[in-house]
Amino acid sequence: MTLFAFVLLLAMSIAGYIWNRQAAAALRAGGGRLHSLSGFHGMYAFLCRSFRFSC
């Protein structure tokens, strides 16, 4: 059952990755000039959730 907590965290992190990446890609497609590639926006959401003390 406790393993499910880790699975849940992983699932939410993956969801955050996909969502942020898509949002950044949409900004770029709309003509915006992003500081970071959309993959980094996704990765930030993924890592921030698990390991950052402040996001």
Added chain:
Amino acid sequence: MSFIPVFVLILLWLALQGPVITAIVMNSLPDGALEGLDSGARQLIQAEISSIAAGNIFGTPEPWKMEAARQLVRLHDISVWALLAITLGLSGALVLFSRRRVSAEFRARHGVERIVSGLMIFCAVVAIFVTLGIIGSLLFETLKFFEKVPFTKFLFGINWEPQIPIREGQVAAAGAFGWVPVILGTMVITVVALVLAVPVGLMSAIYLNEFAPKWFRATAKPLLEILAGVPTVVYGFFAILVVAPVIRDFGQSLGLDVSPNTALAAGGVMGVMLIPFISSFADDALSAVPQALREGALGLGATRAEMMTTVLFPAAIPGIVGGVLLAVSRAIGETMIVVMAAGLMAKMTINPLESVTTVTVQIVTLLIGDTSFDNPKTLAAFALGMMLFIVTLVINVFALRIVRKYREAYD
């Protein structure tokens, strides 16, 4: 947003939930249930309640224990569901929060790099702390040993008979904890192994690197490296079944007094085991020397032998010493071959035709069978481990100084 990372929160929760729930259950036991009991008896009751909660019921437990077990299960379930709810809630909130941060100006790459850098620092620190923890635990038990056996008797004693009684009425040795014969046996076997492995390993590396045709190198090098993958127990069988009898028969044919298990057999087979380590390291070090240095030396009129001794070796010495160091560490720490082929008796001898024992073998024999962590017999294993660690450290520091002194640096 979140000041405790969710991953860390889950780990903390899992680490703390057991002790907290147990404390709650033990505090809610009926009055008088734990009265007059010492800590050992309380732990037994706690273990019994945990066992009942896990479904292992022996005999007919008292009703209050059954009730405590039910409470334990209930609290555990609540804790798990609370953890899942918190994980879901916090993660969900963070998904929404990080989504709001996506903008053209947001420097996501810098954030990712900072997190990954932090993770790498964490991994490095974990490795260091685990090593410190191992040393700490070794030191703690070693100090307990030296409370029972004087340090000077251990360090300068020349008798090693640690099999003292653990229980009353047990027939055993009177006890002597002088480690000199044990480290002497280790050194004898290590020297025998290195006398065989270093020249053969270096020669094979030089041949493969400088003289061998390509097809031979392509075949011989992988075959040599297969030796490194052979389990040490197989070398042990080889030592005890083939090498030891051959040495004994040959020695007896010369009229020498040879033990059935000799340091020569164990050390010799260990040397064969070490050849690929030294050969591989030396080969890599020689290959890394720039080709221009070879050609320059040959162009100035040096023979190949002069080129090797005056140019190639000084340039490759750090790699070669690294390989030899690794081999020394392997030889000192090797256990299985020595258990099978050298023997268990500690003797003050440097004769390789006699049976000797090593530090690692003694550690094994002290920690099998009856053990008691308040008895010098068991604690002696930790003292031996500590001394082995110190000896290896001193050898490494000494070798590093040699490397620095003779190293030739090239661009």
